[in-house]
Amino acid sequence: MHQDPFRHLKYLRESLSQDNEPIGFFVSAGCPLSVDMPDGLYPLIPDVKGLTQAINKDLEHNKKYKILTTELLKASKSIDNIEDILSFIRSLIIVSKGSTVRGLSEGDLLSLETTICGIISSKLNVKLPDENTPYHRLGKWVRSIDRKIPVEIFTTNYDLLVEQSLEDLQVPYFDGFVGARRSFFDLRALEDNLIPTHWTRLWKIHGSINWYQEQGLEEKVVYRSSEIKENASHLIYPSHLKYEESRKMPYLALIDQLSRFIRRKSSLLVLSGYSFNDNHINDTIVNALKANPTAMVLGLMYGQFLTDDKETYPHAYRLARQQHNLNVWTFDTAIIGTNEGTWEYPEVPEDAHTLKEFVHNASDPTSPTQVKLGNFSEFTSFLQRFIGSGSSV
Template sequence: MTNYHDPIKHLNFLRQTLSLDKKPIGFFVSAGCPLSVEMPKGEWPLIPDVAGLTQYATQELGSKDEEPYNDYDRLLKEVVKSEKDPKNIEDILSFIRSLKVVAVGNDVRGFNIDALSEIEKNICEKIVEKLDVDLPSENSPYHKLAHWISIDRSVPVEIFTTNYDLLMEQAFEDISIPYFDGFIGSRQSFFDLRAVEDDLMPDHWTRLWKIHGSINWFQKENKDVFRTTRTDEINSSHLIYPSHLKYDQSRKMPYLALIDKLSKFIRKPNSLMIMTGYSFNDEHLNDTILNALKSNPNTMVIAMLFGDLTYKDDNGDVIENYPNAVKLARNRSNLAIWGKDEAIIGTVRGHWHTMDDDFDDSINLANSITFVQKEGEDGEETDEKIYSLNLGDFSKLGEFLQALIGYNQTNFDEN
């Protein structure tokens, strides 16, 4: 038996839900989102993906000759020996920091603490070189998300992101949206744990939680975490931490507090989290999300995934693009994943299909749903249609939110 999901029904549900004034709504913005920003010819992407970022760091820091190897090359050899991914800059950073934990007073795998710290610092600097960029226009999907957030709501929107860049901050500031990211002050902004944990901010402030740190977070010599844009105050590595290692207390404080904010949000009654640009490859984050979903059956997480859920390899075998997401969604009824060709909703997997071919634009906002005629074996078009839901592309999600603003005047009563 073939299962189907009606994209019209679910798009209409999303439209109405996002229009509810008192519903806790959050967005989880992850690594795939900068790839959707339209750029001039030859300048795409604005920010590369993890593989591209790793390639850049390796080209810049690795030895240009096969022999002799420099410290970075030797480190990559150790990464491979430890069965970590040398093409993932986050795995490399996590590996360095795991070595640093035991390198105080000892050499570990041929590295002392100073060498490891220098490699870590150099990697962070290369990451910043690629991530310290501006959005090319105020018509970006980040700005469209920000414009939707600007609508007055009784309950503030919360943005969670694993990205280190400052694109969300730029979008908020370009259109004068007040937000709070956990830091207080203007010269050397410090992390205010009490304000984060107790939610001591005005309701009209959007919450921006940068779970994995940021390119403008640093540590003082006394280990206190601060945020600044003044280069003369930078005296240590950028506070970028993709891993969940046991840092010293001050360094891990923002990470643990913000992970806890993510868990608390999903545990809120009747909350909705929309995830975009996330591929479900961070096991620690997956566990946090899954445990919160288990404890609160009245919440909903919808993950918008880019492209199809599957592809065929050279042998014609069907391969999952997002195996971790599929596994989680098949076992949690309050986690839905929406791909371009398929979705898993209520643990049921099915292709998109609707019987209403004449749906109008008032439902299909910004052409979120498209279709083509299916071809038969003879190459001729058949009467059957193949439907696609395009919201897994962050730029399309931004267009949907922009179109939705015109519908916020409609009152939808909460059940």
């Protein structure tokens, strides 16, 4: 089977042109890799593997960390994935109260968690190099028209790149926190949608490097600071304990918001840089799609459908083959309406001149057709290309 790229790009273009339907974007770990950087400075932010390698190098002489990684390997966990490492630490903290677990005390584990989160914060506390980045192109599209329904941006990243781009462009947004000195999370404003419609919504599902947790008078409290603090309890959630009791707010409220968004009539959510390796998010997306057949989730995946003859994103493909309103596009193949097929077309439509630049090899029928919106830079160029245009191709 083949998929017609012009037909589906036109449909995407028309869907994104609606100002009275819910439109959302899901920005995940692969997106920072699309930012062009000067020679020797790429990437702006490393991927999970690169970040983990940096942490392992920084802590290679830390005796407690050596004990931790040794025990991690004994438990058949990966020392090349910081999410596994933090999950392991946090699971040990739960059972270490007043004792020692795997040669590490509760104090050792808490110190390691703080140290690792501090390194993550330092690696992610970076700025976009200029105002011509993919993040800025997304921001320009968001501010291009006054929408009857606000745009919602979900992200699993705990960097501040989305915030920087929106603020550079003076795009007002609400992230769930209110206040100026020690901003606190306002659950009522989120759940009751009590924010002006011209404010974009920014939901940081996995926390942020400028979110912190402190012991209040009666319970632990979460707040957001305008400054990045050292030696603080950064509220970032790269682990399966995102919804553990002391960390569940605002995580549960934000994952619920993702579900509510998809359940809205005729909603469209575009995923960028997401590899479908978080089962909790996958379940949230699929369950909401099952409850709302009018919704559409489009996963734009980086690279080819296969890598070394193996499926590049097996979790995404499995879900898309079962759920009609979850579509997945890779560079060379797409699963649309549960039907899998390579990108191919009989001829270029006469009215498709503005779409042709996004169908690679469109002028050479002997070469494989490629649609590369899975590159966040190309997708945001697609958005910018149609700013101010009507719904026609």
